[in-house]
Amino acid sequence: MKKSIEDFITEIGERNSQEPEFMQAVREVSETVIPYIVSNKIYHGKNILMRMVEPERVLMFRVNWVDDSGEIRVNRGYRVQMNSAIGPYKGGLRFHPSVNLSILKFLAFEQVFKNSLTTLPMGGGKGGSDFDPKGKSDGEIMRFCQSFMTELFRYIGPNTDIPAGDIGVGGREIGYMFGQYKKLKKEFTGVLTGKGLSWGGSLIRPEATGYGTVYFAENMLNHVKNSVKGKTVVISGSGNVAQFAAEKCIQLSAKVVSLSDSSGSIYDSEGITEEKLKYVMDLKNNKRERISEYVKKYPKAKFYKNQTPWDIPCEIALPCATQNELNEKNAKSLINNGCVCISEGANMPCTPEAISVFRKNKVLYAPGKASNAGGVAVSGLEMAQNSLRYSWTREEVDSRLKDIMLDIHNACITHGLEEGYINYEKGANIAGFIKVADAMLAQGVV
Numbered sequence: 308m309k310k311s312i313e314d315f316i317t318e319i320g321e322r323n324s325q326e327p328e329f330m331q332a333v334r335e336v337s338e339t340v341i342p343y344i345v346s347n348k349i350y351h352g353k354n355i356l357m358r359m360v361e362p363e364r365v366l367m368f369r370v371n372w373v374d375d376s377g378e379i380r381v382n383r384g385y386r387v388q389m390n391s392a393i394g395p396y397k398g399g400l401r402f403h404p405s406v407n408l409s410i411l412k413f414l415a416f417e418q419v420f421k422n423s424l425t426t427l428p429m430g431g432g433k434g435g436s437d438f439d440p441k442g443k444s445d446g447e448i449m450r451f452c453q454s455f456m457t458e459l460f461r462y463i464g465p466n467t468d469i470p471a472g473d474i475g476v477g478g479r480e481i482g483y484m485f486g487q488y489k490k491l492k493k494e495f496t497g498v499l500t501g502k503g504l505s506w507g508g509s510l511i512r513p514e515a516t517g518y519g520t521v522y523f524a525e526n527m528l529n530h531v532k533n534s535v536k537g538k539t540v541v542i543s544g545s546g547n548v549a550q551f552a553a554e555k556c557i558q559l560s561a562k563v564v565s566l567s568d569s570s571g572s573i574y575d576s577e578g579i580t581e582e583k584l585k586y587v588m589d590l591k592n593n594k595r596e597r598i599s600e601y602v603k604k605y606p607k608a609k610f611y612k613n614q615t616p617w618d619i620p621c622e623i624a625l626p627c628a629t630q631n632e633l634n635e636k637n638a639k640s641l642i643n644n645g646c647v648c649i650s651e652g653a654n655m656p657c658t659p660e661a662i663s664v665f666r667k668n669k670v671l672y673a674p675g676k677a678s679n680a681g682g683v684a685v686s687g688l689e690m691a692q693n694s695l696r697y698s699w700t701r702e703e704v705d706s707r708l709k710d711i712m713l714d715i716h717n718a719c720i721t722h723g724l725e726e727g728y729i730n731y732e733k734g735a736n737i738a739g740f741i742k743v744a745d746a747m748l749a750q751g752v753v
């Protein structure tokens with residue numbers, strides 16, 4: 308078995324030698340899915356995983372825009388249309404200077420499994436640009452978004468590919484891109500999700516990824532007769548996912564003691580209250596400032612420059628910033644300090660070495676493709692509401708989100724049960740794989 312996996316990884320690695328993040332995601336899936344394929348005859352001789360790791364289409368394009376000083380800037384735009392076996396491509400757009408093909412292919416590949424897990428009919432894709440929104444004026448952001456969409460609009464549509472937000476792309480950017488799409492296509496249609504409420508958005512969409520990550524942690528803890536209530540929680544990041552993960556933890560009576568950004572982490576031993584969180588939301592979403600400002604407002608808190616929060620004692624850890632932000636040393640530190648549950652809000656935030664520490668210590672660990680699927684699930688609900696030309700209430704959407712997170716949790720148990728331990732990673736990979744692979748087999752070699 309080990310040889311089949313290594314042979315597969317070597318072959319894919321030769322074709323994608325410059326793409327470490329993509330290869331990391333492929334290896335992680337292969338280690339659990341290849342044994343499943345070997346033990347299930349219907350997949351034999353079909354090269355099914357080989358087909359799944361090759362994107363159906365990759366678009367790469369120039370994005371010109373003019374900055375406030377009149378200088379012409381050039382960025383690179385991408386859309387990876389990974390797999391459309393179970394529905395139109397669906398996945399976010401990321402604007403961050405680190406964006407490259409490797410990162411977008413890893414995200415698109417993960418998205419295929421995640422979308423399959425939601426039980427909604429969505430294929431997988433991802434896109435973005437190496438554009439850095441930090442420090443840009445509103446006008447610059449708008450001109451960039453318009454230029455990006457002026458090329459992307461040819462390749463997307465409500466029945467083809469429906470992008471959403473991700474790092475660096477929130478409500479403001481979705482608005483500018485939606486406006487440009489509408490102008491170019493002369494139609495008002497649900498081509499993007501994460502839209503504003505008055506123009507086709509869904510209630511709970513901004514909250515969905517963070518809330519869903521906490522619902523998943525609650526499901527894991529409930530399964531071992533425990534709960535989020537009363538626990539100390541460490542969260543990384545202070546963007547969309549981190550903010551609403553914190554909000555839901557506070558609502559469930561847990562104590563959130565940290566948030567972070569790329570300049571460092573804050574530690575508030577008294578706990579981040581609803582009021583303090585409101586301050587953070589204004590700081591990050593409106594003023595677009597750094598998290599270090601928190602300690603000026605709340606001087607009892609500490610700021611650790613350029614440090615991640617994983618040395619802070621906690622029972623629950625929610626990595627909600629970016630890929631590979633939690634390594635083996637961090638994982639050991641979390642375990643030594645009493646952490647019993649890790650639910651990933653970000654995509655692939657834990658390195659393979661960190662995951663193996665969690666597994667060895669038999670603590671609850673949920674991979675992002677399962678635990679952060681709430682965001683895309685509510686995007687799917689936004690698409691459904693757009694098609695119906697109807698809006699569900701906050702309670703209706705939240706209740707559907709809870710049900711979906713529980714279904715994903717149970718699917719992970721079905722396929723991830725090992726002796727005395729639930730391997731959520733294995734469960735998520737296999738459950739996600741089955742639906743996509745079966746659809747691909749039914750649709751022939753296309």
Ligand code: NDP
Pocket residue numbers: 472473474475476477516544545546547548549567568569570627628629630632652653654679680682683
């Ligand atoms: P935001 O842009 O709103 O926030 C990102 C946060 O992560 C910021 O606090 C940012 O800090 C921090 N961050 C980004 N890059 C780094 C880095 N290299 N090192 C340290 N901190 C970093 O993004 P989201 O909250 O939307 O996304 C966060 C994660 O969740 C990503 O992995 C994304 O793929 C994943 N995700 C998001 C979904 C969504 O619905 N938005 C859905 C599913 C997954 P700074 O401001 O300093 O850059």
